[in-house]
Amino acid sequence: MTQVNKDSKIIIVGAGVFGLSTALWLAKSGYKSVTVFDQQPYFTNSYRDGADGASADINKIIRFSYGKEIEYQSLALEASHIWDEWNQELANLKQSGEDAGLPPGLSSGDKLWFNSRMLRMSASESYGEFEKETLKTMEKEARLREKQFECRNEADIQRAQESGWGHKVDPFHRKELGRAHSAVLDSTAGFVAAGRSCLWALHLCRKSGVNRTDGSVYGIETEDSRSHSADLIIVACGGWTPTLVPEISRSLETTAGSIVTVQIPQDNQELWDRYAPENMPVFTWGMREGRGMYGFPRMEDGIVKFGYRATKWTNYDDINGKPLSVPKTAHTSKRETNIPLTALHAVKDFISEYLPELTPLGINSTRLCWYTDSIDNSFMIDHVPSRPGLMVCSGGSGHGFKFLPILGREVVKIVEGGKKNVYGEMWRWRDPKEGGKNNGLEEGVSGPRVLAKQKMASEKDWSFGGSSRL
Structure with a gap:
């Protein structure tokens, strides 16, 4: 593992959620030379404009339902507070009448996250084990369980109505139509405007001194044939990661x-x-x-x-x-x-x-x-064994976007090494089980x-x- 300091030159390959969050928190932590590379001009951060990455989607879900995985639930809850702060920062810019150098596609007053609530519906007439475990785990977080409303619980329906969102317990009118409806309304959840949120994160990175370079990256050589040296390279390329770091392709x-x-x-x-x-x-x-x-x-x-x-x-x-x-x-x-x-x-x-x-x-x-x-739907964020100076930051497994405001904080801890905390252990380098089930990779x-x-x-x-x- 390469040791880095605040003057180390760090290159991040990939300007999606994992790359931007890492760059932002490295800058916040005092690292002075952080450059993000991406194969596309990031100001066209929409699939409509030609962006390929999952981060450039229209919207993504913000949820706290993680079954027994209270670590992800807690991290998502922390991230939600920063989503609130980001919404407020953009609202404040609107009130002051300035865009403050916002990139194209983002305006002062825009909302990034929408607390629209989230309805978790079962396909059967009873809750599955994951939903049951989610409700139990939420009891361990202050006030999170009380913000869940079970559609088959009359007291919960009454509470939802008194809170002003009773109409979201059964928006499909299933009970009215005499059809099965087994669901839980999470009043803390909702969605974010994905591409817009990445533009905001990029704006914050630039304000913090992170450099940005466009161009397809092959190792540390861009398609313009220029080589870029660094003390540490972090590959955060989403679906392109296994191609760039073949060692990770088994996992x-x-x-x-x-x-x-x-x-x-x-x-x-x-x-x-x-x-x-x-x-x-x-x-x-x-x-x-x-x-x-x-x-x-x-x-x-x-x-x-x-x-x-x-x-x-x-x-x-x-x-x-x-x-x-x-x-x-x-x-x-x-x-x-x-x-x-x-x-x-x-x-x-x-x-x-x-x-x-x-x-x-x-x-x-x-x-x-x-x-x-x-292989287990948990992130893969670690130094690559036997390749000093190289890290991977990937494996979002379809649930990474909500952590945009907070993920990089934990990545910085992994970058700096030392004893791994709970997230460092969860996201460590790991190989598939031989002859076993590995999330379909087998x-x-x-x-x-x-x-x-x-x-x-x-x-x-x-x-x-x-x-x-x-």
Whole structure:
């Protein structure tokens, strides 16, 4: 492990959540020479503008539901306080009438995080073990359990109504329709505007003295053939990490979730109001029951996003003679703008059953969102064994974005070495169990999740029709 000091030159490869949070906290901790490299101009931090990373998505969930994993619950709770502070900082800029050098795409007064609440729905008539464990674990955090409202508990429903969000306990009118509805409303949760939040983090990094360079990075040589030396290199490239650091490929796998959006026209006042964050919560359905569905209120432009993660797709390619799963986005050389037909059908079935008023609008867009899953869904942040001066900071496993304001604080502790605390131990370098289950990584190129084996949907499949199959 390379020893660093405040004058050490540190390069971070990747300007997503993990890279930006690390850069920000290194600067906060007094490190004077921190440079972030990314393959794309980061001021186009939206997938619509050509950004590939998961961090450039429309929105991400802020949740505190982690089953028995109280460490993640506690860290998410800490992060939520900083999300509040960031919202207030932008509001203060609005009041002062200045943008203070904000990057394009971000304006004073913009909100980053929306406390829309979150409805955790079971696909069956009873709570699964994960939900039961979540409620137990939340009892250990001050006042967190009392902000959970069980839809089958009349006292909880009454409390929610008195608090002003009773309408979010059953926004799909399941009980009114005589259908099963087993769910818990978390009044502390919600969502963040993802790309906008990264722009804010980048702004804070620049204010703190972090340097920023665009250009595809191969090791420490950019595509302009310039070499960049450093005392420490931190690879935080999300889905591209296993390709750049082959040693980690046994423990991290690049996978895609499926994204579907519906566009609500602003002149449809009824739907516009119904799907506003004030009226519609973030929702998940059957996440631990093989259904893997989630969705959001509409954004300011009327986009309603749905996600499907029941199957985490892989895309294998030959990388230096080794088969590795790599991102296949709308902006890579091997373009992919569609999602598997299985995923599209799952989302359409959910909408038809739970939100039938959206079916006349049809599907607006689909895309794949590429993550990096670890063998146990916990992050991988550590020095690379036998390669002094190199670290990985990855393995977000689809739940890393909420930690943008706080993750780097823990990364700095790992950078500096010494005795590892609870997060250092959780995120340490670890290899898969031989012959065991490793979150699907053991499937490899012959597994059933490979994109090349799927029938892909196209625009002709976007219209609704037929009966629901839920």
